[in-house]
Each structure stands twice: as structure tokens, then as C-alpha cells.
Amino acid sequence: MIGRSEEYAKMFQLEGQLWWYRSLHERVFMTLQGAFGRRRDIRILDAGCGTGGMLDFLRRQGYTHLRGIDGSADAVAFCHERGFPVTFINLTNLADFEPETQYDAIICNDVFCYFTETDLPPLLSALADRLKPRGILVSNNNAFKAFEGQHDIAVGIRRRFVLADFEQLMPQAGLQIQHATYWSFLLSPLILLMRQWQRLQLRLGWQKPEEAQSDVYLPVAWLNETLYRIAQTEQKLLRRTPFGSSLFIIVDSH
Ligand SMILES: C[S@@+](CC[C@H](N)C(=O)[O-])C[C@H]1O[C@@H](n2cnc3c(N)ncnc32)[C@H](O)[C@@H]1O
Numbered sequence: 001m002i003g004r005s006e007e008y009a010k011m012f013q014l015e016g017q018l019w020w021y022r023s024l025h026e027r028v029f030m031t032l033q034g035a036f037g038r039r040r041d042i043r044i045l046d047a048g049c050g051t052g053g054m055l056d057f058l059r060r061q062g063y064t065h066l067r068g069i070d071g072s073a074d075a076v077a078f079c080h081e082r083g084f085p086v087t088f089i090n091l092t093n094l095a096d097f098e099p100e101t102q103y104d105a106i107i108c109n110d111v112f113c114y115f116t117e118t119d120l121p122p123l124l125s126a127l128a129d130r131l132k133p134r135g136i137l138v139s140n141n142n143a144f145k146a147f148e149g150q151h152d153i154a155v156g157i158r159r160r161f162v163l164a165d166f167e168q169l170m171p172q173a174g175l176q177i178q179h180a181t182y183w184s185f186l187l188s189p190l191i192l193l194m195r196q197w198q199r200l201q202l203r204l205g206w207q208k209p210e211e212a213q214s215d216v217y218l219p220v221a222w223l224n225e226t227l228y229r230i231a232q233t234e235q236k237l238l239r240r241t242p243f244g245s246s247l248f249i250i251v252d253s254h
Pocket residue numbers: 001002047048049050051053054069070071072075089090091092108109110111114155
């Protein structure tokens with residue numbers, strides 16, 4: 001993804017409106033509220049913060065200690081435009097980033113998919129090192145290979161996860177999974193159908209891989225709002241679901 005300026009521009013433009021981002025941001029916010037109640041002075045790091053949509057959402061909820069890091073110059077520039085203290089750094093060098101600072105919450109959404117099997121365990125250990133004793137790591141991730149589509153090609157996703165992957169990886173990093181759910185379960189048939197159609201188009205040569213586009217685009221307003229309501233209802237009523245294109249986990253130190 002790094003280097004694809006047009007993808008960052010789309011993200012920056014749409015993340016405040018697109019149903020998927022709105023649902024994710026609310027999910028993270030609910031998690032922070034669940035863990036820290038009404039406190040707004042907790043120290044939060046968004047690791048791989050992209051163009052700053054998550055930070056922007058949290059700032060609007062009143063959080064005051066927000067910090068971000070990202071390995072894309074495009075992403076960092078957009079975050080600076082929004083006025084966030086975001087540092088350009090490759091997460092493989094996380095240990096060098098303000099080593100004395102620890103966080104109550106680290107958010108790392110849709111970043112692990114860019115790491116190889118060799119690079120991910122050290123990253124998780126480095127993230128664990130930066131958590132305060134009662135701190136939490138909140139992470140959304142691409143799930144299930146069945147959901148692979150043009151989106152994966154367009155944004156350079158290396159892998160998709162299932163819960164068993166993290167059940168193995170987290171304890172090795174001194175972390176334990178407190179809560180995990182796939183989402184959006186209710187919308188998964190629709191998303192699956194769309195992604196399978198994208199794959200068929202690629203297989204038949206109707207779509208060139210080098211011209212693949214991400215799923216970051218705004219549908220018509222009524223559809224965007226309907227998808228958002230469905231995802232929001234699921235989040236309220238179904239705390240844990242067994243299937244979906246994303247896997248949301250909350251992790252804490254042993
Ligand atoms: C799919 S985007 C997600 C952005 C943001 N977390 C969100 O939820 O919108 C992945 C982000 O991870 C960043 N990234 C990927 N590999 C990285 C690395 N090795 N070091 C730092 N950032 C990285 C990319 O620049 C991008 O901003």
C-alpha cells in the first residue's frame with residue numbers, strides 16, 4: 001500500500017463517511033469506553049494510523065492524548081493536515097520510537113496484514129513492550145481467505161487472518177486475547193458475493209490485477225446509511241460472531 005498515493009487520498013476523503021470506517025471507529029471507541037470508562041486523558045497510540053480518521057474520531061469524542069505513527073509519507077502528511085502529532089516511522093523500528101513512552105491503549109487496525117510471518121512476532125512483542133501494565137491493544141484485521149478480492153491486490157494485503165493465528169501469536173508476545181469477534185456477520189454474504197465476483201473477473205481476465213481498485217469508495221447515500229445501520233445493529237446485539245471479512249480483537253498483557 002505504501003507508495004499508492006491515490007489510496008491514501010481516497011482514505012482521507014472517505015473515512016469519515018464510509019459505513020465500514022464509521023463502524024470500526026465506533027467499535028474502537030466502545031472498547032476504550034469499556035476499558036477506561038469516561039476517562040479521556042488516557043494515552044493512545046494509533047500504530048499504522050493511515051490518514052488519521054481514527055484519531056480524528058477519537059478527538060471528537062474528547063480524547064486528549066492522541067499520538068500516531070505510520071510508514072507512509074502520504075499518510076503522515078494527511079495526519080499533519082488534520083493537526084495530529086504523527087511520526088513517520090517503519091513499524092519494524094517501533095522500539096526506536098520514543099522508547100520511554102508507554103500507552104494505555106494501542107490501536108493497530110489493518111496493519112498486521114503487511115507483515116511477513118517472520119516480521120509479525122517481533123512487531124507484536126514491540127507493541128506489548130509499549131503497553132502500560134493495564135493497557136490494551138485493539139486491533140482490526142482482514143479475515144478469512146474466502147474474502148480475498150481486488151481490494152487485497154489494490155492495497156497490497158499479504159495475508160488474511162483467523163482467530164487461531166492470533167491465539168498462537170499473542171501468547172508468544174506476552175499478550176492474551178480478552179475478546180475477539182468477526183464482523184460484519186450480517187453483511188458477510190453480500191461482501192463474500194462481491195469479493196467472489198471480483199475474483200472471477202480476475203480469473204477470466206476481465207479485470208487486470210494491475211488495475212485493481214480497493215473497496216474504499218462511497219456507495220449512494222441510502223445504501224451507505226443502510227450498511228452502517230446493519231453493522232451498528234450487529235455491534236450492539238451480537239457481541240461475538242463466528243464469521244466476517246474482519247477480525248476485531250482486544251488484547252492485554254499477561
Ligand atoms: C490499510 S491501512 C490502515 C490505516 C488505519 N489504521 C486505518 O484503520 O484506517 C494500513 C496502514 O499501515 C501502514 N503501514 C503498513 N506497513 C507499515 C510499516 N511497516 N510501518 C509503518 N506503517 C505501515 C500503511 O502506511 C497504512 O497507513
